[in-house]
Amino acid sequence: MNKKIGMRFGIVLASVALIASGTVAAHGAAVPKGKAAAGLQCAAAGLVSAGRGVEGSDLTCITATLGTAKDSKVWGYKDLKPLTSIEFVSSSAIGGGYGTTAIAVGDALKAEGLLGSYTVKYFSNAPLGVGYFQGEKNRKDMLLITGFAMPGGLALNKSTLDMTNAKPVAAFLREAEVIAVPTASKLKTINDLLAVIKANPKTAIGGGNLGGVDHVTIATIAATIGVAATDLNYVAYSGGATLTPDLLAGRVVAGVAGTSEWSKYVSAGTMRLLAVTSPKPLTVVKGKTLIQQNINLTFGNWRGMLAPADLPAAEYLNMLKVIDTAHGSASWKAMLTAKSWIDEYRAGTAFTTWLKPEVAAILKILKDFKLY
Structure with a gap:
């Protein structure tokens, strides 16, 4: 790439470099407390890995009762509550990237016993999808699928909506x-x-x-x-x-x-x-x-999920734990492999911190191209 194009992409291209190095947590030999991550195997039930979970929460060595790790000892969240249902919001038509992602994530969550059922609500563009998502109130069962295309989709449609007016859950893939x-x-x-x-x-x-x-x-x-x-x-x-x-x-x-x-x-x-x-x-x-x-x-193209801005703190933390548990699962790994997606995972605060400068960088690209 010539220097001019490389500078134009700035931090966006820097993050794309992760395409080559993403990995998925895999089941295998027991992992000690100091290296614990949700879904990895552990040695003895009851061990606690302090602060290694999402948002600094604790991981506990548990005997899994759900999903592909059932009956295995794995690092997990002893207070996790599986989700009853989710309505995924897709800002693209049926068969588009957002909807395809929603279906893949929903299927992986169900396979791991972390979700009872899901639906996908489709919209033709970002303003319609984000507008619906942000217009709903007191919804604990809703996630907006987001990604690289959304900032530009809002800006070029002259929308005043701010996609960051939400609670970032996780970014979890590159395509x-x-x-x-x-x-x-x-x-x-x-x-x-x-x-x-x-x-x-x-x-x-x-x-x-x-x-x-x-x-x-x-x-x-x-x-x-x-x-x-x-x-x-x-x-x-x-x-x-x-x-x-x-x-x-x-x-x-x-x-x-x-x-x-x-x-x-x-x-x-x-x-x-x-x-x-x-x-x-x-x-x-x-x-x-x-x-x-x-x-x-x-x-x-990265993709992730946003939760409603008014989602209570306890439900938000449980959502993070559900997604983190899924991320360490065999079903999630199979989803990535089947779609030729690359694992690039950030959750909670890590995703929130990354998201705002990423949105700014995307808009700068569009301005550099004189598209916005």
Whole structure:
């Protein structure tokens, strides 16, 4: 990546470097108190690891009664209460990244006995989703799925809503982006696409919301050949699912989405990947990285969850403990593997502290691209 582009991304690209190093807590040999984390095995029931849990809470060596660790001795929270139900709020249409994430998280929580049932409420854009979420009161059963695309989705729609007017629960994954074409396309590589864009910047490229991760991804790649973001003909959709029919029908030349949104189309042979933005090739979604094609760029979309601002402190702490317990589970690890998602986990105060400068950095990127 040239220096100009590297400086433009600032702390956002620095955080993306975690794509290459994320790991998931795994069951195995007993872990001592000083290294305890929820879900890891422990030696003897009743041991206490002071301050090693979320928000400085204690972890206790317990015999698990639920989920994939049932009957094993693991570090956990003896006062944890499984959730009865959750309504996930998705600011993208069915099949988009937010909804896909909600379903995957809900299924993992249920598999671990940490959640009774869940629903997903879909909206077509960030202002609608965030507006609904923040408009509901006294809801202890609601989580907003958020991510890189949300600050831009609010800003470019001229919304006055502040996504940080909530209680951050956790950021828990990075998802690489893919640039895809129908298999009948003559384009075989990302450099083929860049040659087309260079010759005609008004070539239609589809992706998620304006100012979101898909938009920023293609704008950054185009910048490597001297094409400005404002010169691109970027066609915004409410997630990869709504873009798919237009991409397959050739109404846009190429599309940008998260790996989980199009993996089934690649596997079915109806789409071909021109590039993947991960540092290394992925196992579930097959395609060459940008780096393998001499474009020194990696990028990824983080996603997380926000709880209502009025959620009482006790319920908020229990929510953190539920998510932390799930994060250390086999079901969570399987979810990440199946979606080619990278584990990047921050919970509670750690997520809150990280979130505000991240939002500011995303908005700065959009301003640098003259999109906002």
